[in-house]
Amino acid sequence: MKNSIFEPLFHPANHRFLAGCIFAICLLSYGGHAYYMNFNADDVIQIQSVSNDALTYLSQGRWGLYLIFHVVQGDNPGGLFSLGLAVVLMMLSGMVGARVLGIKSVAVMLFFTLFSAVSLYYGRLFSFQLTWVAFTFGVFLSVCGVYLAVTKAKWLPATVLLGLAPAFYQPTIEVAVVLFLGALIFQIGDVGARKIIRRAFYYVAIVVASSALYVVTTKISPYISGVPLNGRSSIDIIEAFKNFDRIYILFISQSVPLYAGSKDPYFPDIYRILLSISFLCYTYCFINSIKRRNLSSLALFIFFNTIIVVAPYFLAFASPADTFSTRSLIAFSFVHAIYLIYPIHQWVLAASEGEGGGKALLAQSSLILGFAFVLISGWQVAKLSFDNALASQQDLLAVNRIISRIDDVLQDSAMANESSICIAVNFNTPTSAGPRGFAGTARATPWSKEWIFRLVDNRFIPAEPGKKEELLAQSASKPKWPARGSVYTDLGCVVVNVN
Secondary structure, X not given: XXXXXOHHHHOHHHHHHHHHHHHHHHXXXXXXXXXXXXXXXXXXXXXXXXXXXXXXXXXXXXXXXXXXXXXXXOOOOOHHHHHHHHHHHHHHHHHHHHHHOOOOOHHHHHHHHHHHHOOHHHHHHOOOOOHHHHHHXXXXXXXXXXXXXXXXXXXXXXXXXXXXXXXXXXXXXXXXXXXXXXXXXXXXXXXOHHHHHHHHHHHHHHHHHHHHHHHHHHHHHHHHHOOOOOHHHOOOHHHXXXXXXXXXXXXXXXXXXXXXXXXXXXXXXXXXXXXXXXXXXXXXXXXXXXXXXXXXXXXXXXXXXXXXXXXXXXXXXXXXXOOOOHHHOXXXXXXXXXXXXXXXHHHHHHHHOOOOHHXXXXXXXXXXXXXXXXXXXXXXXXXXXXXXXXXXXXXXXXXXXXXXXXXXXXXXXXXXXXXXXXXXXXXXXXXXXXXXXXXXXXXOOOOOOOXXXXXXXXXXXXXXXXXXXXXXXXXXXXXXXXXXXOEEEEOOXXXXXXX
């Protein structure tokens, strides 16, 4: 970008510095998740090896997650080191993804990496500590599989990588579909329509084959692990379409730029406005190109862009079990990065042919929009990690107060000196934790409301399911916390009756 304030960013001598800045920006954006002590409901049970919660990964077909978080990491998130490794994997995924799109400029490749890596979708994902290394590694495998299929035409290793990636994180399939579609969109006008259609069928075949490979390995895994699969790993297309309202809500609240993230309190209005503008710039850049002003190119552009906005949750058409929360929609980070990078890429191509003057304004606008996206996303992710920290602090302090009451109740009983105390908690009405009221509480979640007591004091062991049901059924008539009598002993267990 000659005679532009952005010109130094494109100079080859500054590429290493730019890459270092991107790493620092990513680490600053997500660092709060590692710096603060955040323990959501999943973290509370997953970081305690004695819970054997790692077996749930196997029951969901996530044997890759089991290998990394349980076997390699020992159920320990790893703090800032693991988060730094996750950032490296994200950056590598962005760089390889840029090559998939046909981006050859190093600067443009780095911008795509930045725009795809700093995202509110990843911010939501990283609220869960086990996701940092395993999930980003799965995304990296998926992107590498797409790279082999698109640029090297090596369908067999591509199929294997794409078939393995979902074992680390199922939405990696959707990331792959988005990048395949992005590669096709970037080729429109430069490659004949028939050739693009043939490539589309080739990519579809690879996605189908890799998905079949994943299903086969998932079905085989119980014979190796001894852990049966649960309903969350099931595929039922008919049942999924019966819940079509879920898909419609996802389309309105995520696929339409003006409403993207509208169900999530951390997606501000300015984010949706900037996304809508970037989509308009992206569309105008395509239409403005003379070699793309024909019916076949426009038809392909509309068709692929219609699919790409539903691709991040296309598993909803096959599985009725998942709710597809924000953290499972990380493929949208690549969709939005494609919107931003397309005008910049087209300007670089045109400039190399001496025709870039008319596209410079669009490219500079997209760069500014991209930097604004990064600023807003990083800021909101930092807010999210802070709110989670406040919620976690409130949870732990509340549990500490209840433990003090438990000690008072037990002080004159034989249980006072026991090293292992059975506990059952009746907490049926969820409340928001933290003074800002956005984050959920680990004290009310069914699978963590006893385990959070053990996180604070390892004397406590959750009551067995059958015994717990009996205890909680009898607690209905008891006083509610913090009234006297809300903490008592029964059947050799401590019972806490919160609500």
